[in-house]
Amino acid sequence: MRYYQLGGSGESRLAVRTGDGLYDLTAASPDVGSYLDLVRTASITDTDTDAIVDGLLARAPSIDADAVEGDLDTPLRPGEVWAAGVTYRISEEARREESDMEEMYIDVYEADRPEVFFKATPNRIVGPDEAVGIRRDSTWDVPEPELGIVLYRGDIVGFTVGNDMSSRAIEGENPLYLPQAKVYDRCCSLGPCVRSAESIDDPQDLDMWMTIERDGEVMFDESTTTGEMVRSLDELVDCYVDHNAIPELSVLLTGTSLVPDETFTLREGDRIDIGIEGIGSMTNPVTTV
Known part of the structure; x- marks a missing residue:
């Protein structure tokens, strides 16, 4: 359901x-x-x-x-959103492209411990048809479509579509700037719904797609599958909840394998459409924050 x-x-x-x-x-x-x-x-x-x-x-x-239509709100209000990085080969390659310290991303991709980081508080999350943000002090910004795991007291209860907005210029300048590249106003969107965990046979075998339009022109249109993820969902959840005080309701984004190339950056007015098989699709316009 x-x-x-x-x-x-x-x-x-x-x-x-x-x-x-x-x-x-x-x-x-x-x-x-x-x-x-x-x-x-x-x-x-x-x-x-x-x-x-x-x-x-x-x-x-x-x-x-x-x-x-037009009456959809954010499907849930998690106490916090976290995200995992470098869980797909293409995201490892993209992070290396943006950084002068590329070996650290290879190490994370192959390491026992995954990269899991804080992403958003409730006031930084937007829902379907609401604008996601690009930072005014960044020159290279991209959306990151991701399968979101919905957790109740640390247990997986559902899945949603997530967009982990990223300022690649800021993170690429220095990996220590990751919080500024990831956590800011309108940095995360969730929607259009929550699909119950019991109604999905295999969340790591779902088609995922993203299109980006600018002034009616398609700038990006690609698809992938969550089967390309190198980490299991249980592994990512364990890393998030272990040794951590988690809220009653939370979301863990699981990384992306759809990354526009280094010549592309989002602009105000762009439209992002993200969909995951069996869950749904979500549209967000882009604004500057």
């Missing part, structure tokens, strides 16, 4: 998409107003989210899918 937060333009409510249509879960139970409400209920009853929803569908009114 796929869970959407509606109310970008009005009253907030949680909806679910099944094979039969789209349904308003909040109308069925006011206690389920958000994805966090749903996973808390599943935890209390020692079951999964889809099982909880199965019991609500009989009294959940259907929603016209066309009516929610």
Whole structure:
């Protein structure tokens, strides 16, 4: 099942998409107003989210899918977002291209310990159709489409689409500038929904794609698969949660294998479309922050 937060333009409510249509879960139970409400209920009853929803569908009114266009909100409000880097060969190659210290990225790609870093707080996250940011003090900026792992108290409960916006000029100048290259206003987008973990057979066998448009012209259009990831999801999650005080709800982005070449940089007004098989697609315009 796929869970959407509606109310970008009005009253907030949680909806679910099944094979039969789209349904308003909040109308069925006011206690389920958000994805966090749903996973808390599943935890209390020692079951999964889809099982909880199965019991609500009989009294959940259907929603016209066309009516929610433009009404999508960020599907969840995690306490924090972290991200993993150099998990695909192409991302290792891209990081080497931007840096004068390329050997460090080879070492991380082949090391036992993955690169896991802090990405965003709730106020830095945007949802579908909201603008992602490029830093005013950066000259080379790219989106990074990634599979996002949704965690409840450290356990995998779902997946979403993520965009780990990156200022490659800043990070390339010195790897110690990574926090400034990664963490800033509108640096991360999540959406369009959360797909329940139990409804995906293999999250490391999903097609992923990204297009970038500028003034109606396609500047980038490529696809890949999460099967190209050299780390397992459990490995990345373990690295994030071990020895760490994690929030109740969090997201871990898992790295990218779709990287525009070094001649491309985002501009204000560009449009980024990112999609992952079985989860959905998300559009974000670009603004300068």
